[in-house]
Each structure stands twice: as C-alpha cells, then as structure tokens.
Amino acid sequence: MNSTPVAASNFIRTIIDGDLASGKHASIVTRFPPEPNGYLHVGHAKSICLNFGLAQDYQGKCNLRFDDTNPEKESEEYALSIQEDVRWLGFAWEGSVHWASDYFDDLYNFAVELINKGLAYVDDLSPEQMREYRGTLTQAGRNSPNRDRAPADNLDLFARMKAGEFADGAMVLRARIDMASPNMNMRDPAIYRIRRAHHIRTGDQWCIYPMYDYTHCISDALEGITHSICTLEFEDHRPLYDWVLDNLSITCHPRQYEFSRLELQYTITSKRKLLNLVNENKVLGWDDPRMPTISGMRRRGYTPEGIREFCRRIGVSKSTNNVDMAIMEGAIREDLEARAPRVVAVINPLKVIITNYEGATEREADFHPQHPEFGKRRVALSSTLVIEADDFAEVPPAGWKRLTLGGEVRLRHSYVMRCDEVIKDADGKVIELRCSIDHATLGKNPEGRKVKGVIHFLSCQHALPAEIRLYDRLFTVSEPDADKDVNFFDYLNPESLTVVQGFVEAVVQDAATETRYQFERLGYFCTDRRDHQPGGKLVFNRTVTLKDSWIK
RNA sequence: UGGGGAGUCGCCAAGUGGUAAGGCAACGGGUUUUGAUCCCGUCAUUCGUAGGUUCGAUCCCUACCUCCUCAGCCA
Numbered sequence: 124m125n126s127t128p129v130a131a132s133n134f135i136r137t138i139i140d141g142d143l144a145s146g147k148h149a150s151i152v153t154r155f156p157p158e159p160n161g162y163l164h165v166g167h168a169k170s171i172c173l174n175f176g177l178a179q180d181y182q183g184k185c186n187l188r189f190d191d192t193n194p195e196k197e198s199e200e201y202a203l204s205i206q207e208d209v210r211w212l213g214f215a216w217e218g219s220v221h222w223a224s225d226y227f228d229d230l231y232n233f234a235v236e237l238i239n240k241g242l243a244y245v246d247d248l249s250p251e252q253m254r255e256y257r258g259t260l261t262q263a264g265r266n267s268p269n270r271d272r273a274p275a276d277n278l279d280l281f282a283r284m285k286a287g288e289f290a291d292g293a294m295v296l297r298a299r300i301d302m303a304s305p306n307m308n309m310r311d312p313a314i315y316r317i318r319r320a321h322h323i324r325t326g327d328q329w330c331i332y333p334m335y336d337y338t339h340c341i342s343d344a345l346e347g348i349t350h351s352i353c354t355l356e357f358e359d360h361r362p363l364y365d366w367v368l369d370n371l372s373i374t375c376h377p378r379q380y381e382f383s384r385l386e387l388q389y390t391i392t393s394k395r396k397l398l399n400l401v402n403e404n405k406v407l408g409w410d411d412p413r414m415p416t417i418s419g420m421r422r423r424g425y426t427p428e429g430i431r432e433f434c435r436r437i438g439v440s441k442s443t444n445n446v447d448m449a450i451m452e453g454a455i456r457e458d459l460e461a462r463a464p465r466v467v468a469v470i471n472p473l474k475v476i477i478t479n480y481e482g483a484t485e486r487e488a489d490f491h492p493q494h495p496e497f498g499k500r501r502v503a504l505s506s507t508l509v510i511e512a513d514d515f516a517e518v519p520p521a522g523w524k525r526l527t528l529g530g531e532v533r534l535r536h537s538y539v540m541r542c543d544e545v546i547k548d549a550d551g552k553v554i555e556l557r558c559s560i561d562h563a564t565l566g567k568n569p570e571g572r573k574v575k576g577v578i579h580f581l582s583c584q585h586a587l588p589a590e591i592r593l594y595d596r597l598f599t600v601s602e603p604d605a606d607k608d609v610n611f612f613d614y615l616n617p618e619s620l621t622v623v624q625g626f627v628e629a630v631v632q633d634a635a636t637e638t639r640y641q642f643e644r645l646g647y648f649c650t651d652r653r654d655h656q657p658g659g660k661l662v663f664n665r666t667v668t669l670k671d672s673w674i675k
Numbered sequence: 676u677g678g679g680g681a682g683u684c685g686c687c688a689a690g691u692g693g694u695a696a697g698g699c700a701a702c703g704g705g706u707u708u709u710g711a712u713c714c715c716g717u718c719a720u721u722c723g724u725a726g727g728u729u730c731g732a733u734c735c736c737u738a739c740c741u742c743c744u745c746a747g748c749c750a
Contacts (some may be wrong), residue, residue, distance in 0.1 A: 131697080132689060158750050193749060250748060257746055261677045264746085295748050305678040307746050316748040335750045359679045359745055383681080383743090394750095436698055438688050440681095443743060447686040450699050460712060493712075524710060533708050568708085577708050643709045673710045 133439040135173070135380055139181060139350060151183035151349045155209065155216070156339065158190045159202035159323070161394040162409040162416045165430075165451075166385040168212060172434035173382070174352060175214040186346055187216035191224045192338050194322040202323065204409070208417040213427045223333075223342050224324040230333045231285065233341060233371050234296060234315060238277045242370050243314065244269060245280035247294040256302070257310050263303035264310045270299065284317055287330045291317050298337070300366060308363045312336055340364040341373065348377040354384040355441065385437065386445045389596040390415045391604050396611060405615055406597075410652075412664050413597045413619050423594060424639055424649025424666030425451075429458035448596065452667050459639060459647040459666065464490035464497050467535070467579045468642035468663070470591050470625040472509035474555045475580070478543070480506035483560060488536040500630045502536045503585035509626060511644075514578040515556060517545060522673075524576035526556075531569075532576040535643060539564035539574050579643050586626035589661035591648070593621040633657045644669065 142148045153174040157167065178185035187209060191197050206220065223230075237243035246269045248256060258264030272280075281296055283289065296315035304310055314337035319330045340363075343351045351364075358381045368376045385392055392415060400406045400414070409416050412423035420430060433454035437446050465488075477483070485504045490497035514525040514532075526532045531541045537560075544557035561569055568574070595618055603614040631640065635657055638650045646668035655662040 156750095160750080190750065196749075246748095253748075254746070259677085259746060262746095263677090292748060297748095307678080309678095310746085313748050318748080332748095334748075339750085355680070356744060357750090361679090381680085388686085436687070438698090440688070442681050442683095442688090444687060447699070450687065453699055456711090465709075465711095488708095492707090492709080522710090535708060537708085539708090564708095566708090574708090576710085579709075641709085641711085644711075645709090646711095669709075669711050671710070 131435065131438050133382075134441065135177070135350070135352060135382065135439060138380060139177065142349070143181070148349045151177065151181050152186070152217075152347050153178050153183065153350055153352060154186040154188050154221075154343065154346065154348050156188045156190050156342075156353075157205050158193065158196070159198060159205060160193070160196040161201055161398055162204050162418055163208045164392050164394065164397060164417065165387055165390075165415045165420065166392040167208075168417055168430050169385045169434050169437065169439075170352070170354075171209060171212055171214060172431055173439055175209075175216075176431075176434075177350070177352075178217075183349075184217040185214070186218070186221050186348070188221035188342060188346065189223065190335065190339065190342075191222055191322070191324060192332050192335060194320040194332065195318065197323055199323050204418060208421075211421060211427060212417065212430065221342075221346060222324055223338050224322060226338070226342055226345055227325060227329060227333070229345065230338060230341060233373075234281065234333070234337075235278065236371060237298065237314075238274050238281060238296075240370065241274055242299050243296055244272050244277050244299055245284065245294050246270075246297050246311075246313075250292070253313075257307070258302070260307070266302050267297075267311070270302075270311070281315075284315070284331050285329070287319075289317055291319055291330075293317060296331075298363075298367070300363075306359050306362055308336065308360050309366070312363060336360055336363050337367060340367045340377070340379075341371070343377040344368055344373045344375040347375055351377045351379045353379060353381055355381045356384075357381055381441070382439045383441050383443055386443070386602075387415060387451065388445055388448050388601040389598050389603070390448075391598075391611060393604065396604060399612075403612070405612060412592070412594050415597075421637075422649075422652050423664050424459075424637075424647060425455050426458050426462075426639070429455040432458060445602065455667050456647070456670065459641065461493075463639045463641040463647055465492070465643050466490070466628050466631055466640045467502075467581055468589065468591065468625055468627040468645060468648070469509045469511055469579070469581050469586070470593070470623050470642075470645065471512045472626060473512040473515060473553065474583070475508040475510050475540075476555065476557050477506045477508065477540070477560055478557055479559045479562075482562060483538065484565065486536055486565065500628075503582040503629065504537055505582040505584050507583040508534075508580045509583055509586065510556075510578055510580045512553075515542070515553065517553065524673075525578055526576065531561075531572075531574045532578050533564075533574050534560075535577050535579045537565065537580070538562070539569050577644075579645075581626050581628065585629050587629050587632055587661060589625055589627045589631075589663055590654075591623045591625045591663045591665065592651070593623060593665045595619050595621070627661060627663070631661065634661075639666070641669070 175185045295313040297311045410418035487499045519527045539561045546555040598614045603611040647666040648663040651662040
C-alpha cells in the first residue's frame with residue numbers, strides 16, 4: 124500500500140497518549156501472548172496488529188511470549204507455526220521469544236511469598252467440592268476448611284506438591300482472597316495444580332503448573348510490559364491480575380486493558396472449534412484455504428499487507444463487532460489490485476472455431492494496465508479457442524454485454540469477434556461456437572458500431588491445463604456458532620470448495636509457489652503452497668473474486 | 676434477581692458539552708479492449724428508550740430496555 128494511512132484513533136491509543144504525556148511511561152512495551160495449543164487465526168491477527176503495531180507507532184517494544192502453562196494441550200508444532208505466522212504477517216518481536224515457562228522458578232518463589240504472607244494455601248478439596256464451596260453468581264461461596272492452615276504447613280505441603288508426593292489433582296494451591304466476592308474470579312482461585320505431563324520446554328522437570336491468572340500478570344511484570352492488552356472476557360480477571368501484583372514484591376505493575384474480540388461473518392474464530400474442523404476432517408488441515416487461520420489465509424493468497432489493512436479498517440473498540448467479510452475482501456482486493464500481474468485463465472471452457480482465421484496476427488499485452496513496468500507478453504492466438512462458457516448466452520438476459528448468436532464481442536487484447544453458428548450435442552447443450560473475426564479491429568475500434576462487451580479467451584494449442592480451486596465461504600450462515608443448541612457443523616457450506624480443471628496462459632508455466640495473479644475478469648489467484656509444481660502440475664487457489672457489478 | 680462490560684448509518688468506527696469524521700458496502704454518473712481499476716456524486720436533523728440539567732447534550736444526571744460475559748485444578 125503506497126498510501127500510509129494514519130492509524131485510527133482508539134481508546135487504547137488515547138490511554139497510551141495520556142501515559143506518555145503524563146510521564147507515567149517514557150516508552151511502551153506490549154506483548155503478544157499466545158498459548159501454543161493451536162494455529163493462529165484472524166482474531167489473533169487483530170491482536171498481533173494491535174500489539175506490534177502499537178510498539179511500532181510509538182517506537183516501543185513488543186514481546187512474543189508463549190503462555191505455555193498447560194502442557195497437556197501444547198505442542199512444538201503449534202509454537203513453531205505461531206512464530207512463522209507472526210513473521211509472515213510482517214512483525215518482529217523484541218529480542219528472543221519469551222516463554223512463561225522461563226519463569227517457572229520465579230513463579231514458584233512468588234507463590235512461596237504469598238504463602239508466607241498468609242495469602243495462599245494448599246487445598247485438598249476435590250474439584251466437585253470446590254465447585255460447591257464456590258457458591259453461585261448470586262450466592263456467596265463458603266470458606267474451605269483448609270483456608271486457615273498455617274503458612275508453615277502450607278509451605279511444607281506446597282514443597283511436597285512440587286516434589287511429586289501427591290497424585291495429579293490431589294490438591295491445589297489457592298490464592299486466599301475472598302470467597303464472598305461478587306466476582307467469581309476472586310473466590311480463592313487455584314493458582315497451581317498438580318499435573319504430570321510432559322512440557323514442551325521443561326520436559327518432566329515439573330509436576331505442578333501455575334494457572335493463567337497467576338502466571339500472566341507476573342510474566343508481564345517480569346518483562347516490564349506497560350500495557351497488557353487482552354480481550355474482553357478477561358475484564359473481570361483484572362482485579363485478580365492486580366491483586367497478585369499488589370501482593371508480591373514486584374515493583375513493576377503493568378495495566379491490563381481489554382478490547383472486544385473479532386467476529387468475522389460466515390466463519391468462526393474459536394481455536395477449539397477450528398480444531399474440531401481439522402480433527403473431524405471437515406477441512407483439509409489448519410492451513411486449508413477455507414480456514415480463517417493465518418496459514419489458511421496465506422495459502423489462499425491473502426497478503427500480509429491486505430490482512431494488516433483489514434485490521435486497520437476494523438479498528439479496536441470495546442463494543443461487540445461482527446465484521447462483514449466484505450471488509451476483508453475489500454482490503455485484500457485493494458492490495459492485490461495494485462500488485463498482481465494480469466493473466467488469462469478459463470475455468471469453464473467452451474470451444475470456439477474461428478472460421479476466417481487466415482491472416483490474423485497476435486498482439487502483446489501489459490501485465491498490468493496501470494503498471495507498464497510489469498512488462499508485457501505475447502497473447503497467443505489461433506483458429507481454435509476456448510472462452511468462458513458463461514460468456515455466451517443463446518437467450519441473453521437484459522443488459523447482456525457478452526457473446527450471443529449473431530452478436531459481437533471484443534476478444535480481450537485481440538479482435539472483435541462475431542458468433543455465426545452454435546453447435547449443440549444430442550442433449551441440446553452448446554458444445555462449440557463457430558465465429559468470425561473482423562480483421563480490421565486489431566488495436567482499434569470497428570467503424571460505425573460500438574462493441575461493448577469484452578471477453579477473455581485462450582488459444583487451445585498454447586494454453587496449459589491447470590487445476591483451479593474455487594473457494595467460497597465455509598459456512599452457510601453469517602454466525603455459525605451463535606446458536607448453542609445447534610452444532611456449527613450443520614452450517615458447513617457443501618460448496619465451499621469446487622475443484623475445476625481449467626486452462627491458463629503459458630507464461631504462467633514456471634510460476635513459483637505462492638505467486639499471485641489476477642485472472643482477468645475472474646478474480647485473484649495464487650499458486651498453491653503445497654501442491655503447485657512450477658513447470659509441472661499447476662495448481663491455483665482462488666483468493667477472492669473481482670468485484671462484480673453485473674447482476675445475474 | 677450478583678459482578679463486570681457494551682449499545683452512534685446495512686457492517687466496522689471516530690467524536691464525549693457547541694450543534695454527527697472516516698472506511699467498507701450500496702446507489703447514481705463519467706472513463707475503460709477486465710461489467711475490474713480509476714474519477715465524480717449520493718448515503719445518520721440523528722447517536723438503545725424515556726425523562727432531567729443546560730442558552731445548547733451523542734457527550735452530564737436519573738430510570739428503563741437490549742445484548743455480551745463470569746460459577747475450569749483451560750487460556
């Protein structure tokens with residue numbers, strides 16, 4: 124994007140402006156804190172653009188920190204994919220990657236500090252009992268019988284938890300806050316549990332793992348984060364975030380701010396549900412081009428610039444938002460429009476014989492109408508062509524500008540052509556057209572008449588076969604997971620993928636993987652990262668169609 | 676019916692006491708050998724509702740309505 128639009132004002136920037144102006148902070152430090160338990164999706168892209176974008180705009184820093192406190196769900200594969208996605212999106216984190224597990228020792232020591240202060244205790248209530256003791260939304264909870272255990276005893280028990288003396292789930296360490304708090308998160312939340320699971324970083328070194336609420340704030344503080352930005356569902360965790368830091372000997376106390384998470388129409392942005400789609404083989408993997416994952420969007424042909432522009436356009440606020448897919452498509456098109464070379468492909472071929480081909484000549488055509496520097500190529504022509512079947516109609520609807528029997532049309536970058544005869548098979552299906560060209564129309568308009576339609580074509584003997592994958596929305600309804608009583612699988616769009624064997628211009632033969640083109644009049648396409656073979660099997664993914672003001 | 680949030684154009688989203696930015700979409704018109712792009716124009720007397728304060732309110736006050744969110748030893 125050549126225009127560098129000023130970042131839109133939002134409440135977080137307003138807060139930062141204030142903090143900088145008042146001298147509360149000399150510069151800012153943010154962080155992007157994913158759990159390596161799945162692939163990143165478009166919602167994470169929003170968070171990434173926000174956190175890294177803020178650091179960039181304010182000349183601050185942004186850390187990448189993995190929240191790896193639940194070894195049962197985390198894997199190296201996820202951690203690797205997340206780093207790749209962040210980099211691909213165009214961001215660089217400050218220094219090396221951080222991991223919450225880097226702080227396991229500190230976290231343990233801080234827990235000891237809490238115990239010594241009488242602010243944490245070991246509890247062996249069963250999960251069921253704990254739930255009972257917790258009370259309900261309208262009813263205060265009750266104190267656990269273990270709540271007043273002496274610090275010395277808690278210390279001993281906690282050390283033995285760490286030493287592996289107790290079974291998984293036998294007991295937890297709890298923060299001692301207030302069982303009657305109207306905020307459920309403050310009713311003595313568990314901050315450590317016993318879980319013998321192999322951790323991707325610390326292996327089998329630990330059998331106790333700290334919980335998110337306890338870990339996150341301390342990790343932020345240890346990294347000197349100034350603005351800890353997360354989504355709205357953590358709003359009522361903020362008192363706990365502050366409670367932990369207020370009661371520990373840490374001088375740094377980052378402030379947490381929450382923004383509303385992104386909802387994109389006709390798709391889902393829940394890691395768990397995306398995992399379901401993958402596990403149940405509803406899609407071909409995390410990077411299936413229909414997935415709203417960063418790797419899926421990448422494979423489909425979305426560009427980092429386009430996704431970033433999308434994030435800029437949707438803004439950041441606290442109100443619930445359900446973003447129209449058109450905003451994403453608009454941002455992607457804008458980027459691709461400027462940078463994708465034009466080429467011709469035919470996805471639904473109809474044979475055309477030019478009966479008066481004798482003497483016809485070829486022309487060259489620019490790869491981009493606004494960018495002559497993209498170069499040009501020869502447009503192959505011969506007496507046997509394929510055009511898009513959709514560009515011919517025996518009985519044209521009102522307003523039709525394309526080919527019809529007896530009508531004329533401009534062959535893109537070539538002659539004006541008239542259809543003289545329609546050939547059909549036994550079923551009455553049009554299988555071939557006999558046409559003639561006006562030899563006086565190469566590079567100029569015909570005299571005495573206007574030809575309004577332009578269609579694309581390929582010369583049969585020059586075109587290359589290609590597999591073209593046409594993608595449509597993954598779901599049939601705009602909010603597939605809105606109804607809790609209906610499985611979102613029920614709304615899967617059976618036509619979300621259509622694979623077609625079509626033809627492309629020969630110039631595209633050696634295109635590398637992830638090469639983007641505009642197939643004129645059809646849309647933007649990208650060679651598939653996995654299956655496309657330069658010089659061999661050509662595989663294109665349709666990224667997005669062109670805007671189409673022709674109402675069918 | 677407890678706590679915490681949110682309600683400004685079809686979708687996002689600024690503005691927060693001085694008389695409603697912008698983007699996307701849509702709709703007109705122009706250019707065009709892509710029904711694309713590009714260009715020009717139109718698109719909230721109104722800011723969830725009802726009262727109140729004020730010379731003046733989307734912005735302050737009161738009440739109400741609607742939606743989201745919290746009872747994992749997940750994050």
